[in-house]
Amino acid sequence: MKLKRGYIGAIANHKGGVGKTITTVNLAAALALKKFKVLVVDSDPQSNSTSYLLPSHTKIKDTLYELLDKETPPPAIEDCIYPTVHPNLFILPNVIESSGLEMPLTLDFPQSNTLLKETIRDYAIQNYDFTFVDVPPTLAIFLSLALHTSDFLLIPAEAGSGNSLEGIKGVLGLAQGIAKSGNKDFKFAKIVTNRVDRRVSACKANIEMAKLRFGEENILRTPIPTSADFQNLEALKGHSIFTYRAQSKGAQAFRRIATEFIKFFEES
Ligand SMILES: Nc1ncnc2c1ncn2[C@@H]1O[C@H](COP(=O)(O)OP(=O)(O)OP(=O)(O)O)[C@@H](O)[C@H]1O
Numbered sequence: 001m002k003l004k005r006g007y008i009g010a011i012a013n014h015k016g017g018v019g020k021t022i023t024t025v026n027l028a029a030a031l032a033l034k035k036f037k038v039l040v041v042d043s044d045p046q047s048n049s050t051s052y053l054l055p056s057h058t059k060i061k062d063t064l065y066e067l068l069d070k071e072t073p074p075p076a077i078e079d080c081i082y083p084t085v086h087p088n089l090f091i092l093p094n095v096i097e098s099s100g101l102e103m104p105l106t107l108d109f110p111q112s113n114t115l116l117k118e119t120i121r122d123y124a125i126q127n128y129d130f131t132f133v134d135v136p137p138t139l140a141i142f143l144s145l146a147l148h149t150s151d152f153l154l155i156p157a158e159a160g161s162g163n164s165l166e167g168i169k170g171v172l173g174l175a176q177g178i179a180k181s182g183n184k185d186f187k188f189a190k191i192v193t194n195r196v197d198r199r200v201s202a203c204k205a206n207i208e209m210a211k212l213r214f215g216e217e218n219i220l221r222t223p224i225p226t227s228a229d230f231q232n233l234e235a236l237k238g239h240s241i242f243t244y245r246a247q248s249k250g251a252q253a254f255r256r257i258a259t260e261f262i263k264f265f266e267e268s
């Protein structure tokens, strides 16, 4: 499929540990395998998607921290992007020091709201088919920056937890507010269910409830299964589920999720 242009989106949920980073890394890798050129922007100071995707021998100099730090002259964006072990997949990494940017960016609110957009959006959509911004687990400044930069929002939610699905309202409400007032490019928000175990009745019940609440068309049909492979991946720097276990049920799920995801752009 040929896209009209590049698209950029946030992978966000203010709840922690719901699968934002595994979704970012593995959906990005699945699309790269389908020959799309993909960029992951790690906007989380925890730098987890950086740890997954950046091969450990990579010498990094400039990162998102240098790009957003107003105290120093910004580097060229090209100098902040690094190849991964996957052809077609690149990363704009982060470092823990960027947690120190939260306060100045928040104090500079609302002017700072468009800083990420001004810094990366045009470059990303001109040079990549898809850009995914991995966001930290708060309803705070980095989420706001990412939503102001985005064409879409993907919300991973834990299917086994009714509270996790309830929590979607917060990030969805923020995205809708930003779409109305500050970001005219914003097109859609979709939910992807994570840690789905068909044997757990609460999973089925919560997914049915989420369909009623948020609309069946807004929930990806393919769930992310519970799998120890995702936990094992954390120790292997530089890998996705496809380089670790390409035939696993987790890899199969992300291939299907990528196919579903691409359709949103055919339809939009
Ligand atoms: N489907 C799954 N099966 C098994 N383990 C999973 C699954 N999804 C996530 N995990 C594990 O749960 C932990 C949190 O996942 P992940 O880092 O993707 O969440 P997150 O939302 O990005 O967290 P944070 O809010 O801290 O950024 C990781 O150890 C990950 O390996």
Ligand SMILES: [Mg+2]
Pocket: 020, 021, 022, 044, 048, 049, 134, 135, 136
């Ligand atoms: Mg994360």
